Amino acid sequence: MIKIENLVKRYGPLVALDHLNLEIEEGEIFGLLGPNGSGKTTAISCLLALLKYDKGNIEVFGKTMTPDNYEVKKQIGVVLQNVAVFDEMSVRENIDYFCGLYVSGKEKRKALTEEAIRFVGLEDYTKMRPRQLSGGLLRRLNIACGIAHQPRLIIMDEPTVAVDPQSRNKILEGIKELNRKGATIIYTSHYMEEVEQICSRIAILDHGRCIAQGTKEELKSMIKTGEKITVEGILMEEENLPDIRNLPHVFDVTYENQELTVRCSGAKHNLVRVLNYLQEKDIAFGRVFSELPTLNDVFLEITGKELRD
Amino acid sequence: MTVFKGYMRITKRLLGMILMYVVIFTGVTVSMQFVARGTESSAYRAERLDIAVVDEDGGALAKGLVSWLSEKHNVTGMEKNEEVMQEALYYETVDLILQIPENFEEKCLSGENALSLTKVPGTYNAVYASAQINTFLNQVRTYRAAGYTISEALEKCQSQNDSQVNMLADSKAKNGMQSYGYAFRFMPYLFLTALCYVLGLILASFRKKEVKNRMMASAVSLRRQNGEGILAFLVVGTAMWLFSILLILCIDGKSFLADPNKWYYIGNTLLLMLVCLAIAFILGLLVSKPSVVNSIVTPLSLGMCFLGGAFVQMSLLGENVLRVSQFLPVYWYEVVNDTLSNCVSMTDGVRMSIYKGMGIQLLFALALIGIAMAVSKMKQQDR
Structure with missing residues (x-):
């Protein structure tokens, strides 16, 4: 048309x-x-x-x-x-x-x-x-x-x-x-x-x-992110980050201001694996969110900036 | 004709504004007429003097003179008393004292200047009265020489007082302008304010970027949109022009219709309307905010009218101002208008001067339309 x-x-x-x-x-x-x-x-x-x-x-x-x-x-x-x-x-x-x-x-x-x-x-x-x-x-x-x-x-x-x-x-x-x-x-x-x-x-x-x-x-x-897991109010050491990064399907981990963000490729049970790890290490944490990717994530991953920048 | 109807709809909304200007215009015109009429009537009224008469003669001619004078002035009798006479002049209870000596009739008919006029020092009223008295006495002498008796001569002179003189010269040849002349003089103000304001606002509405884009994206071609817009301009302008002529007919229709130059007046306003339409069109093209239209129209119309001689008579404008004014169409409109107002008979020279003024206005209109079209094209090419 x-x-x-x-x-x-x-x-x-x-x-x-x-x-x-x-x-x-x-x-x-x-x-x-x-x-x-x-x-x-x-x-x-x-x-x-x-x-x-x-x-x-x-x-x-x-x-x-x-x-x-x-x-x-x-x-x-x-x-x-x-x-x-x-x-x-x-x-x-x-x-x-x-x-x-x-x-x-x-x-x-x-x-x-x-x-x-x-x-x-x-x-x-x-x-x-x-x-x-x-x-x-x-x-x-x-x-x-x-x-x-x-x-x-x-x-x-x-x-x-x-x-x-x-x-x-x-x-x-x-x-x-x-x-x-x-x-x-x-x-x-x-x-x-x-x-x-x-x-x-x-x-x-x-x-x-x-x-x-x-x-x-x-x-x-089109993008790698299949699931984004955010854990708020978490107190952990920097040495835990490589362990989380090594979990299956995880490709990016960031820890800033007591907030952990884990990006995983599209697969099942990502959240369970992250929570199990935190419990094993006896790490206390607050609220947990699991989000599917948005168009903003698409834009972010392709251009390296937010849609509303 | 959707675009045309759109223009008309918006014009209807602005009718209140148009009426406001018409009321102002009518008010100014009518008040100017009253002022002018007042001046004219006082300028031509014969002055009545307070005259005291000391009649020592008491004869027929003396009585006839006093009676004749009484019709023109306020005449009172007075005794021959130097003190009373001086007091009356000192306190200005009278303007002058006329003394008629004994044997006045005899002295007068023999050509001797027997009368004595005493006036208030520093005034010139006695000259006026003396001239009138001399005229009267000369007429009596003439009648007597022709064989009339004193009483017949007095009767003849008296009857001349009642005769009416019809002035053949046109009233506008004197000093004053006809009532409709004032209306025509202020016409540029009405046309410029009302047309520029109303049409400027309408065009500004149509030229708002968003509306313009929506119109350009529509199924009506740009040529048609422009055509319907121009048609709407002409309709509004013509309506305003017809209305102004109607207004003049209401103000002083009888005199106007009797004026042999009425068609020149009408043609002159038609050209002015075209010029004002072109100015309004340019204004609308250049200004897209209604608030700006208002702030431009007021100084534009007032400035053009002042410089062009609509508010102030051209004879009162300075040479340098007039030199600048010649670049304004309103000036040429007023030149034609003044020529028509002062024209007693239409000679070839006067006609040429009128055609010249009208021609220059037409050229102004064409030039302004050309500028408007160039501006419009330039704006379209900006895209």
Whole structure:
């Protein structure tokens, strides 16, 4: 459905997109994950033909994407990072206006506007102006303006930034619902939990390059970490560390500020082995956690830095 | 026509703001009219003097003169008493004392200057009254020489007092401007503030980065968006222009419709509207924050109107200021407006001067539209 090949975008000496390659299938929720400045928004802007790029090719619905390819644009809905609505218009007028940029029939537009209002749960706020809405409601209005014309492809650029947890959950549920109704969604975020929660496939971007791509399981399988064991409030000697490191499947051990972190490859009984060792050596300890790898671990292992760095 | 409707919807929201400017404009115009009317009526009122008459003659001519004077001035009788007379002049209870000597009629008809006028020292009122009295007596002499009796001559002179003179010269040739002339003079302020403010705010809303991106990603072509935007600008501008003409018809419609130059006035405001639209368009392109629009429009409109001669008459502006003003479209609008206001008859020279002012305004409008298009293109290429 979407094919991005060798996309290069430069801002002077800065390379915002460095030979980016992506392929997105119809019906999926595709996540673009990366820290701020990794090139997510630039990639989206190029995809929407809002930005000229230096090199590469973008195909949407099998057609090359150009600024005047209005047939393709007609089938795309956009929810941008910052709220893009008119302060002078009411909630209903805003949705109706942006829907009108895609749908010409008055009756049809009216029906679609009402449906979008219901979908984002703004029925009680239709006559209000945007400045009268809370941050969460404003984000919902922003989404309604982008999806009211029921597009085939919806591009959402960090739609949950600065949104309270309750509204965020509602927005994420809404996105899944849109996908269930048949829309393909490209979702960019630097919140790995969100991407993990809703995306069927994910591309991790860093410095304008795609450093990994696949389902979350595929991405997690790319790294060595299968389980991370954390033991808090532990008092032990440095000479115990090589013993722990020699336990089966353990590949990394760190001990700092009375906290022991053990990284193991994906295998069973890692936790039991670590705890048995501590009991054998009569080492006292506090709370114990066992975590499966996250996308942050994937990013950390591939780039050597945290996603939110 | 979604984009066009969007512009109209936002314009509707800003209607309150437009009305505010219209009220200010109307208030200024009406108050200027009242001030002007007051000045005109006081400037042409004949002054009535307090005159004391000491009539020692008591003849028909003396009585006729006193009666004639009474219609023009406040005349009171006085006894021939030096002390009383001096006191009246000293305390300025009278402006002058007219003494009619004995045998006045005889002396007067023989051409002798028999009357004596005593005035308050340092005043010139006696000259005015003396001229009137001389005119009257000359008329009596003329009638007498033509064979009229004294009573017939007095009657004839008296009847001339009641005659009305219809001035054929146009009232604007005197000094004052017609009421609608003031309205037209202040028109640049209304157009600049209302159009720049309203259209600047609308365009600023459409040029917000996020809204602009959403619009550019939409299925409506950029050309169509621009086209509908320009159409909305023209509709708002034309509505404002029509409204201003309507306002003038309400203020002084009868005089305006009777003015043979009314179409020049209308054409001049139409050109001004185009210039203001272009200025508003550039402003909207350059400014994307509503708060900045407000802070620019006020000094821009006031500055242009002051320098262009909308608030201060051009004759009162310094030479250097006028030299700078020539680079402002408002100046040329006011030049045409002043020419029309002072024009008694439309000669070829006057017509040429009007066409020149209008032509320069048109050039300003075209140049500003060109600049606006260049700015717009430059902004698009930035991407």
